[in-house]
Amino acid sequence: MIQKVLRHAVKSWVPVLLLLALPLLAGAAEVQFPVPSYTPEELAKVREWEKTWVGKKVDAKNIDQVAQFLPEGFVSIFKNQDRWAAPPDGFSFLISAYKPAGVTPGMIEATKKWAPLVKTDANGKITNYAEIAGVPFPSPKTGLEVAYNYECNTRGDTYHSRWVSPVINPRTHADRLAEQEFTEMFFFHRVDVDPKPAYAEKDNSKGYFRTELMHMWYPPEMLNSRLLQIRYIDDQKDDDSYLYYKQFRRIRRISTSERTNAIDGTDQIYDDAYQWDSHVRYNTYKLLGRKDLLVPRHTDCTKVVRVEGQGFPSNLNFERCNVYVVEATSTVKGYIYSKRMWYVDPETYFITWQEMWDKNGKYWKIMEQITNDEKNANGDMRNFFSGLLIFDFIRDHAGWSNQLLKELSVPTIKPDIFTTNNLQKTY
Amino acid sequence: MKKRTLLAAVLSLSVYFFSFLPSAHAIEEFYDGKLKINGFVREAVMIRTQMKDEDKQYHSNSVNYDITTGLLEALYTFKEDENGALRAYAGFKYWWEKAPMFDDQLHKSIYKTERKDYVRARSFDDDVLTEAYIDYNNGPLQIKAGKQIVIWGQLDIQRVADVVNPLDIRKGVPGVDTWEEVKRGIWMIRSIYKSQLPGDLQFEGIVNPGDYKGIELPYDGTYYGPEHSATYPFKPGPAMGIFSYQSQKWRQDMPGFSLKNYELGFRMTGYTYNIDWTLLYWNARDDAPVADPKQITPFTLKYISAGIFSEILNREINPPPTKSYGPRVYYFKRYTTFGGTAQTPVKPLWDSIWRFEWYLEKNRPMNQATNGDKQSTNGWTRRNILGGAIACSKSLWIPFFTDSILANSALTDVTLTFFHEKIFHMEKDLVVDDRNHRAGNSNADQIILFVQQNLLQSSFMFIFTGNYFYHIDKWMAVPSLTYMFPGKHWRGDVGYIAYGVGRHNYIDRTTDSKDSLFLRMRYEF
Numbered sequence: 001m002i003q004k005v006l007r008h009a010v011k012s013w014v015p016v017l018l019l020l021a022l023p024l025l026a027g028a029a030e031v032q033f034p035v036p037s038y039t040p041e042e043l044a045k046v047r048e049w050e051k052t053w054v055g056k057k058v059d060a061k062n063i064d065q066v067a068q069f070l071p072e073g074f075v076s077i078f079k080n081q082d083r084w085a086a087p088p089d090g091f092s093f094l095i096s097a098y099k100p101a102g103v104t105p106g107m108i109e110a111t112k113k114w115a116p117l118v119k120t121d122a123n124g125k126i127t128n129y130a131e132i133a134g135v136p137f138p139s140p141k142t143g144l145e146v147a148y149n150y151e152c153n154t155r156g157d158t159y160h161s162r163w164v165s166p167v168i169n170p171r172t173h174a175d176r177l178a179e180q181e182f183t184e185m186f187f188f189h190r191v192d193v194d195p196k197p198a199y200a201e202k203d204n205s206k207g208y209f210r211t212e213l214m215h216m217w218y219p220p221e222m223l224n225s226r227l228l229q230i231r232y233i234d235d236q237k238d239d240d241s242y243l244y245y246k247q248f249r250r251i252r253r254i255s256t257s258e259r260t261n262a263i264d265g266t267d268q269i270y271d272d273a274y275q276w277d278s279h280v281r282y283n284t285y286k287l288l289g290r291k292d293l294l295v296p297r298h299t300d301c302t303k304v305v306r307v308e309g310q311g312f313p314s315n316l317n318f319e320r321c322n323v324y325v326v327e328a329t330s331t332v333k334g335y336i337y338s339k340r341m342w343y344v345d346p347e348t349y350f351i352t353w354q355e356m357w358d359k360n361g362k363y364w365k366i367m368e369q370i371t372n373d374e375k376n377a378n379g380d381m382r383n384f385f386s387g388l389l390i391f392d393f394i395r396d397h398a399g400w401s402n403q404l405l406k407e408l409s410v411p412t413i414k415p416d417i418f419t420t421n422n423l424q425k426t427y
Numbered sequence: 428m429k430k431r432t433l434l435a436a437v438l439s440l441s442v443y444f445f446s447f448l449p450s451a452h453a454i455e456e457f458y459d460g461k462l463k464i465n466g467f468v469r470e471a472v473m474i475r476t477q478m479k480d481e482d483k484q485y486h487s488n489s490v491n492y493d494i495t496t497g498l499l500e501a502l503y504t505f506k507e508d509e510n511g512a513l514r515a516y517a518g519f520k521y522w523w524e525k526a527p528m529f530d531d532q533l534h535k536s537i538y539k540t541e542r543k544d545y546v547r548a549r550s551f552d553d554d555v556l557t558e559a560y561i562d563y564n565n566g567p568l569q570i571k572a573g574k575q576i577v578i579w580g581q582l583d584i585q586r587v588a589d590v591v592n593p594l595d596i597r598k599g600v601p602g603v604d605t606w607e608e609v610k611r612g613i614w615m616i617r618s619i620y621k622s623q624l625p626g627d628l629q630f631e632g633i634v635n636p637g638d639y640k641g642i643e644l645p646y647d648g649t650y651y652g653p654e655h656s657a658t659y660p661f662k663p664g665p666a667m668g669i670f671s672y673q674s675q676k677w678r679q680d681m682p683g684f685s686l687k688n689y690e691l692g693f694r695m696t697g698y699t700y701n702i703d704w705t706l707l708y709w710n711a712r713d714d715a716p717v718a719d720p721k722q723i724t725p726f727t728l729k730y731i732s733a734g735i736f737s738e739i740l741n742r743e744i745n746p747p748p749t750k751s752y753g754p755r756v757y758y759f760k761r762y763t764t765f766g767g768t769a770q771t772p773v774k775p776l777w778d779s780i781w782r783f784e785w786y787l788e789k790n791r792p793m794n795q796a797t798n799g800d801k802q803s804t805n806g807w808t809r810r811n812i813l814g815g816a817i818a819c820s821k822s823l824w825i826p827f828f829t830d831s832i833l834a835n836s837a838l839t840d841v842t843l844t845f846f847h848e849k850i851f852h853m854e855k856d857l858v859v860d861d862r863n864h865r866a867g868n869s870n871a872d873q874i875i876l877f878v879q880q881n882l883l884q885s886s887f888m889f890i891f892t893g894n895y896f897y898h899i900d901k902w903m904a905v906p907s908l909t910y911m912f913p914g915k916h917w918r919g920d921v922g923y924i925a926y927g928v929g930r931h932n933y934i935d936r937t938t939d940s941k942d943s944l945f946l947r948m949r950y951e952f
Contacts, residue, residue, distance in 0.1 A: 358830075
């Protein structure tokens with residue numbers, strides 16, 4: 001009798017269940033991620049080019065031969081090395097072979113699961129943003145989709161790194177050292193560290209999206225001062241920021257509306273952190289297509305060679321990558337930049353290169369994000385920051401940041417680190 | 428004089444050369460990072476650009492202040508893991524004020540026992556050891572036991588909710604010098620508990636078992652103290668000025684360590700409707716005393732008698748040592764403070780940050796004197812005093828300037844603070860001038876302006892600090908420019924301090940006609 005019932009159930013319900021699951025299975029099957037920079041045909045051409053160039057040093061003498069693969073401003077740096085305090089033998093970089101960037105199994109699994117479930121409104125805004133994880137648009141069609149892919153890169157979910165960041169004045173051949181330690185955690189879109197994809201509401205009642213604690217080591221007057229930054233999942237809610245200034249032992253709430261303020265005398269404004277550090281909604285985006293560029297995506301920045309005041313460090317490794325080109329224009333009236341041009345890595349969605357123009361449309365700055373494959377706490381390889389360069393062509397300034405990763409995707413970085421109470425901890 | 432000048436110059440230069448340490452770090456680490464050490468050495472000089480004629484006899488030159496200061500902090504981590512940490516922290520400072528060495532008149536105008544304490548750090552516990560405590564934290568609980576400096580409050584020059592530690596203003600002022608230099612550490616047990624209650628409630632308690640420390644006032648004749656010409660009415664007269672005579676007794680009457688001098692504090696912090704707030708309670712003896720009306724007059728008369736005899740006999744006659752005056756003259760009485768703070772961004776108001784602090788001093792002891800003039804003290808009483816300050820902070824974009832090469836896109840930080848205080852049941856005989864009130868006026872108001880501008884990619888920092896008490900027409904303005912030398916360690920400051928004073932009793936002569944140029948050089952490590 002029981003067997004009859006069971007047979008009946010299987011015959012009746014299994015097909016129904018299969019029919020219901022079909023769209024899901026079909027969706028999952030369709031999602032290809034990661035998407036390599038090149039198709040096989042394109043890659044063959046790249047490999048052909050690499051036969052000539054891999055292992056070669058690019059300097060002032062031969063920069064023109066690879067200029068088509070570099071932003072115009074960067075080429076000018078190499079052609080005018082004296083302006084950037086090059087040492088007597090000049091500065092250079094090395095060409096490496098293209099290799100796919102490290103993407104964790106967690107990111108792949110999350111993308112395949114959630115990308116088919118992304119919902120957008122008529123303007124392309126993701127309406128179920130708090131529910132998803134991974135790359136929402138593995139094959140982006142618009143600039144906004146590329147921007148979302150960038151924003152959903154949770155940088156390993158948690159990390160702890162130390163940045164050694166001199167502010168460079170090439171004219172005077174001088175550095176002013178800034179050194180900070182960053183601890184960051186994402187509460188949503190988590191792919192590598194539990195809880196995935198997000199903290200439950202009861203454990204994140206304030207709706208934090210991302211929190212960052214910066215501990216300052218240099219300059220000396222800022223030693224042991226700390227900055228806590230909080231971003232909310234509700235993109236209509238302003239960020240919160242608290243600064244503990246050790247010398248005066250005060251915890252001060254600081255305004256996060258002044259995103260165009262220079263960060264401690266550098267040529268970066270607050271919006272420039274990580275290349276872009278604000279909500280997606282503050283820009284409009286235009287996808288201009290793809291471009292084959294040389295980008296430093298597998299570079300160990302501890303091996304660079306640089307003297308004080310030198311604007312560009314030698315020994316970086318550049319490889320070809322077919323990046324997305326996105327023009328981002330701020331929706332804020334009177335914004336400091338009239339436009340930004342993003343060159344986005346199609347495998348990691350890091351912004352590898354960025355160009356900025358001032359309010360009058362004059363070419364102003366370029367920023368270069370340097371990355372490398374790092375092993376996270378799960379043993380997986382993941383492409384992650386290893387350095388940052390910035391060049392200001394109007395004021396002849398530069399900045400360099402050697403970003404030394406200490407921990408990646410560790411479960412020990414928890415919400416209780418990101419509290420005002422922790423700002424005053426004895427250090 | 429010449430030898431002393433030469434010696435002072437050589438030693439100052441030695442400080443500079445010795446400071447060229449090979450270390451390239453702002454913090455030195457030892458024992459695999461368990462021990463961390465940092466600090467600074469600083470040289471500061473004040474050059475008077477203003478001096479009354481009657482003050483000139485007490486100065487051979489315009490260098491009124493030339494101090495070398497050093498601060499060393501050490502942190503040792505015994506244990507640190509995801510459950511908690513156990514650390515030990517200690518801070519040490521030392522100073523050497525050299526101006527009396529190469530200014531004979533200044534040297535003579537500072538009374539000898541005070542000069543010894545002024546020129547160099549006096550005692551290990553009082554002057555050298557800034558803090559020393561064990562810090563234990565485990566989950567939501569943190570306990571700190573030892574000598575500590577605690578800051579409750581967000582504002583700078585005007586301390587409103589900052590009630591725990593007394594000031595030491597012999598050689599510096601709040602808002603300009605670090606807290607380690609202008610605050611006196613107190614031995615206490617402090618515990619902080621972060622609850623899971625709504626609103627991020629955190630509870631903090633402080634128990635000081637009896638380590639009383641009062642405010643350290645600047646010495647007679649020194650840069651931050653009253654001018655000797657104002658405190659030395661007899662010529663010839665006693666070896667010390669009247670302020671020196673009285674403050675010696677003040678220090679002697681200060682209670683030391685005793686369980687009766689316990690201090691208790693409690694503070695609750697929270698976050699509600701986007702406002703970070705605190706509420707506090709503090710019960711302790713006053714940092715400053717009230718004078719016993721029965722004793723202050725006979726005590727002071729001893730000085731006056733000595734002065735009169737000095738003039739009659741035309742030679743120095745000193746009053747009996749203050750230690751020999753048996754009865755207490757100064758009493759440091761207990762009272763309670765309630766207070767709180769709040770800070771929040773306010774978008775509709777220029778997208779700025781607003782801070783509010785308040786206090787209610789319950790039964791604050793105060794002297795009574797004829798027309799409020801403390802030189803004719805005739806009683807003491809208690810009053811409730813309510814005060815508060817509201818501050819608005821905003822980073823400004825200034826047309827043509829912010830985007831220039833000079834500012835390099837760095838916005839200008841401006842904070843404007845308004846402070847108001849009211850003494851309830853005011854009477855005209857209450858002594859209120861030490862609270863910056865006009866005699867007989869229950870209200871005191873102050874405006875404070877702070878401006879900070881980063882220049883030339885952090886090569887320079889311009890800071891302006893100023894305040895104005897408009898009931899008593901007293902003000903201070905301090906513009907300064909700091910240069911960050913390339914590299915990691917050296918900083919140089921140049922600035923000017925301008926004072927405006929409305930009244931001229933000897934207490935206010937601490938700032939009257941003392942406008943000065945200041946120069947500072949720091950080595951931070």
